Amino acid sequence: MKTKKLGINSICVHTGEIEDQQYKGAVSPIYVSTSFAFDDIDEKRYPRYYNTPNQQELSKKIAALEHTDSAMIFSSGMAAISHSMMAFLKTGDHVILQQVIYGGTFNFVVKEFEKFGIEYTFTDSSKVDDFKNLIQKNTKIIYIETPSNPLLGITDLKGIADLAKENGIMTMIDNTFASPINQNPYDFGIDIVAHSATKYMGGHSDISAGAVAASNDHIEQIWSTAINYGGNLSDYTVWLLERSLKTLNLRVKEQTRVAQLIAEHLENHNDIDRVYYPGLKSHEDYELAKKQMKGFGAMLSFELKSHIDPMEFQRNLEFIKPSMSLAGLESTTVSPAQTTHALLSEEERLDRGIKNGLIRFSTGIEEPEDLIEDIERAIHKTK
Numbered sequence: 438m439k440t441k442k443l444g445i446n447s448i449c450v451h452t453g454e455i456e457d458q459q460y461k462g463a464v465s466p467i468y469v470s471t472s473f474a475f476d477d478i479d480e481k482r483y484p485r486y487y488n489t490p491n492q493q494e495l496s497k498k499i500a501a502l503e504h505t506d507s508a509m510i511f512s513s514g515m516a517a518i519s520h521s522m523m524a525f526l527k528t529g530d531h532v533i534l535q536q537v538i539y540g541g542t543f544n545f546v547v548k549e550f551e552k553f554g555i556e557y558t559f560t561d562s563s564k565v566d567d568f569k570n571l572i573q574k575n576t577k578i579i580y581i582e583t584p585s586n587p588l589l590g591i592t593d594l595k596g597i598a599d600l601a602k603e604n605g606i607m608t609m610i611d612n613t614f615a616s617p618i619n620q621n622p623y624d625f626g627i628d629i630v631a632h633s634a635t636k637y638m639g640g641h642s643d644i645s646a647g648a649v650a651a652s653n654d655h656i657e658q659i660w661s662t663a664i665n666y667g668g669n670l671s672d673y674t675v676w677l678l679e680r681s682l683k684t685l686n687l688r689v690k691e692q693t694r695v696a697q698l699i700a701e702h703l704e705n706h707n708d709i710d711r712v713y714y715p716g717l718k719s720h721e722d723y724e725l726a727k728k729q730m731k732g733f734g735a736m737l738s739f740e741l742k743s744h745i746d747p748m749e750f751q752r753n754l755e756f757i758k759p760s761m762s763l764a765g766l767e768s769t770t771v772s773p774a775q776t777t778h779a780l781l782s783e784e785e786r787l788d789r790g791i792k793n794g795l796i797r798f799s800t801g802i803e804e805p806e807d808l809i810e811d812i813e814r815a816i817h818k819t820k
């Protein structure tokens with residue numbers, strides 16, 4: 438099938454589907470075998486080789502969604518990120534990482550790199566010049582995340598890709614927050630695109646998975662390391678991920694539409710200091726986001742004024758649930774100062790722009806008027 442020519446919903450539904458030749462069923466059969474006929478040493482099929490029929494075919498859908506030649510599926514976002522980094526790094530290499538990245542990735546770098554003598558530096562901001570100033574002779578990878586968590590900062594994809602290419606450095610992005618529906622970093626020259634498929638790709642808050650999309654050469658190198666680490670996804674879950682991806686565009690488009698309406702409603706609210714959403718003209722990187730994103734995403738954050746207790750506000754919500762995770766069909770909130778960033782001192786938090794009243798909001802597919810009513814009711818009750 439010529440995937441590049443298909444429209445987005447057709448890719449979601451059809452690319453990489455497995456034809457049920459025996460019974461002519463409408464959906465891909467699951468091949469659960471861990472043992473396949475051994476015909477040829479180069480064709481060894483085995484789950485940890487990431488090449489069972491379901492893994493192999495679904496990878497094509499992910500590559501088509503990210504406009505790359507190739508892709509791989511993993512058991513979690515962290516498996517995708519860690520296996521991919523370790524595929525390219527060796528003792529003495531240096532990595533530049535964006536200041537604000539996912540907590541799990543931060544822990545991986547800080548706890549594991551030292552054991553292997555891999556150097557790393559975090560930037561002070563997401564500005565391209567900040568990355569430029571940190572480049573060393575041994576810099577191997579520049580690692581970014583945009584939009585970032587929890588303040589939805591935007592990093593210049595083309596700026597970073599150009600800077601890296603001029604200096605012979607690889608680039609890697611965590612594209613989880615945008616999803617392939619709202620952003621395709623490979624089109625801007627970013628080499629490796631990683632996802633926690635536990636989030637938008639899975640989309641129903643019921644599977645753990647990860648993915649990486651890149652050129653054939655890069656995927657081949659990631660594969661040759663990944664078979665040693667063994668972070669492959671069970672074919673049962675690969676099949677669920679295929680089912681989820683069929684509605685990826687429908688879900689994310691709607692979640693993005695609702696997020697814009699919520700952000701606009703909260704922007705001029707008397708009980709809210711500030712809203713962070715790249716789709717608002719007041720966002721400092723609105724123009725950049727418009728240039729590199731196809732949609733502004735379904736994540737936003739807002740700061741409750743100090744007379745509203747953020748934990749009580751969340752308890753007073755009726756159907757919007759507090760949750761550390763994100764990207765499901767159901768809207769969820771988290772208050773970073775009291776949860777994800779609670780171990781930092783208030784000063785360290787403020788340094789990162791995380792105020793006490795900050796609420797991160799993951800927009801689901803509920804009607805915007807119902808969400809707004811729930812938020813308004815909770816604000817009123819908490820005051």
Ligand SMILES: *Cc1c(COP(=O)(O)O)cnc(C)c1O
Pocket residue numbers: 513514515516539541586611613614632633634635636645646647
């Ligand atoms: C959840 C998440 C991850 C990690 O994914 P897991 O599937 O939990 O391993 C990485 N990056 C971002 C931005 C995430 O939200």
